Amino acid sequence: MKKVFIFVSIIFLLLACEDNSLKPETAETLIKERLSKMPGRSVSFYLGAMTDPSYKPVYKAIATGKYLTFKDDVFVEAAGKKMPMFEATEEGKKIFQCEKNRCTVEVCSTVFDRFNGIVNTGKYANAEYQVKTVCDGELYEIFKPLADKQYIKPETTIEKAEFEFSKEDKKWILK
Numbered sequence: 001m002k003k004v005f006i007f008v009s010i011i012f013l014l015l016a017c018e019d020n021s022l023k024p025e026t027a028e029t030l031i032k033e034r035l036s037k038m039p040g041r042s043v044s045f046y047l048g049a050m051t052d053p054s055y056k057p058v059y060k061a062i063a064t065g066k067y068l069t070f071k072d073d074v075f076v077e078a079a080g081k082k083m084p085m086f087e088a089t090e091e092g093k094k095i096f097q098c099e100k101n102r103c104t105v106e107v108c109s110t111v112f113d114r115f116n117g118i119v120n121t122g123k124y125a126n127a128e129y130q131v132k133t134v135c136d137g138e139l140y141e142i143f144k145p146l147a148d149k150q151y152i153k154p155e156t157t158i159e160k161a162e163f164e165f166s167k168e169d170k171k172w173i174l175k
Contacts, residue, residue, distance in 0.1 A: 067092035
């Protein structure tokens with residue numbers, strides 16, 4: 001009987017001392033997985049007649065003819081006057097996400113950079129990490145004047161994440 005008690009006590013002690021702390025590799029995998037599902041930074045613009053003259057130089061700069069066209073003086077019947085017109089090409093319609101005449105296009109992606117630290121508190125953990133906004137490629141170069149006006153640029157920001165250890169699944173979950 002003593003041997004059974006000692007054996008059970010040792011097993012219980014080993015299970016109680018099991019290390020379930022969140023490892024940086026696990027947290028990094030979970031964060032990268034979540035970031036891959038999130039959309040990147042997007043610029044937004046309106047198609048059709050241009051009513052805000054301050055955007056005219058920007059719209060002219062991004063209307064390269066590949067995705068967008070810019071016509072300077074188009075008579076708009078509803079306004080009763082000639083106005084600049086901004087339109088999407090067939091190629092542009094494939095990459096823009098539009099709702100009515102408001103469109104967006106992703107010009108930057110968000111990627112995991114590095115951990116600043118992890119604090120484990122039992123079945124919960126908190127992590128602080130850095131995320132880079134990477135802006136490169138053809139779309140960013142074309143839409144850079146609009147991205148600059150909308151304060152979208154390459155940058156590194158500090159983010160926080162909360163994790164919870166699931167005893168049923170024996171794994172960490174990003175909340």
